[in-house]
Amino acid sequence: MRFSRTLFHTVALSLVISAASLGAMAHAADxxxxxxxxxEKQIYLPAKLTESLGYFKDEGLDVEILNEAAGVDAENQLLAGAVQAVVGFYDHCVDLQAKGKFVESVVQFSQAPGEVxxxxxxxxxxxxxADLKGKTLGVTGLGSSTNFLTLYMAAKAGLKPGDIVTIPIGAGATFIAAIQQDTAxxxxxxxPTISRMLKTNEARILVDLRTVPLTEAALGGTYPAASLYMETxxxxxxxxxxxxxxxAxxxxxxFINTHSGAEIAEKMPKDFYVGDKEGYIKALDAGKGMFTPDGVMPEDxxxxxxAVLSEFSKNVKGKQIDLSKTYTTExxxxAK
Incomplete structure (x- = not known):
């Protein structure tokens, strides 16, 4: 009898340990x-905001957010298998398909680039x-979405390849230094880089892509930009x-759609304000209309x-792109 009781306890303990191990494995899988x-860019606000609001944890997810200066570098990390997802521009999904790689937008954050x-x-x-002929133009990185958009607008303005030079200058302090030093x-x-440069009167806006109407005027239609994308x-x-x-x-x-810039700013790390909380809030209120209310890809x-990529990209021009495989709304x- 004592043997049976001991055996029962041993088996029960083994089952508990096994269940705990399975639970740990399930958590690790998440x-x-x-x-x-x-x-820190407002166009990618949903990444840090979701973490701050605790929505990843509410879903039982253990999410680590890493920072990379340019979207093209984040894309490279995804293709190398170093990360499972990227918060970056949707246009990478189109560009990569032209190179034989299948990546798709799973949540579409914005319907305008939010760039100027x-x-x-x-x-x-x-x-x-057109007046930029012969000038050097800064982009976050070569092969980045800012590079795509810059080359497109140059082509649309009648400039030929070689009429401008694009160089990678990042964002924030490195961007500001490049303009100040006349590198670009x-x-x-x-x-918040836009507001910082306008406030010091060191630069002015030439083309504004921060709202849907302005984007439609400049690019000929809605331009889905910031997204969560992954390998298919x-x-x-x-x-x-x-x-x-x-x-999540x-x-x-x-939350973004139903709260003010001030309420959203309170949930963000204070160093994102770059010493100007008022300016950060003002920019948020002016630009948060770029975000979709539900994560659904705009139909057009x-x-x-x-069309933008086909205008100048040798990768995309003349290629058959199946757009239905570059995003999913499933x-x-x-979503709950």
């Missing part, structure tokens, strides 16, 4: 690393993109985790992106 192409082309006030004669005479950047093969193999991510981010987009958006439409 560990996801997301690379953001500059998480700033031009140094040392050059008062520059009134349009103009450049494409986001908030990973999405197919990890649908439960992807659904949890979609649930859709809640965040709803992918065609605009393809998860956002099933």
């Amino acid at each position: 560990k996801i690393t997301i690379m953001v192409g500059g998480f 082309e700033l031009v140094s006030n040392k050059y008062p004669d520059i009134k349009s993109f 005479q103009a450049g494409m950047t986001t908030e 093969s990973w999405v197919e193999a990890h649908k439960p985790e992807v659904q949890k991510l979609a649930n 981010f859709v809640k965040t987009l709803h 958006g992918p065609k605009t992106v393809l 998860f956002v439409k099933n």
Whole structure:
């Protein structure tokens, strides 16, 4: 009898340990690393905001957010298998398909780039993109979305390849230094860098892509930009985790849509204000309309992106791109 009781306790203990081990494994499986192409940029606000609001934890996810200066570098980390997801521009999904790699936007954060082309006030004669002929233009990185958009607007303004030079100058302090030192005479950047340069009167806006109407005027349609994108093969193999991510981010987009810039700013790290909380809030209030309310891809958006890339990209031009494979709405439409 004593032997039976001892055996029972041993078996019961083994079952408890096994269950605990399985639970730990399940939790470990939910560990996801997301690379953001500059998480302090307001265009990528949902990444850090979701973490601050606790929505990842609410979904039982263990999410690590890593920061990379440019979207193209984040893309490279994804393709190398170092991270499971990227918060970056949707246009990478189109560009990569042209190179034979299948990546898709799972949650579409924005329907406008949230970027502007700033031009140094040392050059008062520059009134349009055509006037940038012979100038050096800053972008976050070569192969980045800012590079795509810069080359497109140059082509649209009648400039030929070689009429401008694009150089990588990042964002924030490195962007500002490049304009101040005349390394670049103009450049494409986001908030809060825009407000910082306008406040010091060192630069002015040449092209504004911060709202849907301004974007439609400049690019010919809605331009889906910031998104959560992943390799299609990973999405197919990890649908439960992807659904949890979609649930968390859709809640965040709803929060952005229903709260003021001041309320959102309170949830962000204070160093994101770069010493100007008032300016940060003002920029948020002016630009938060770029975000989608529900994470759904704008219906006409992918065609605009393809048209932009086809204008100048040797990778995309003349290629058959299946836009339906560059994004999915399955998860956002099933979000809680």
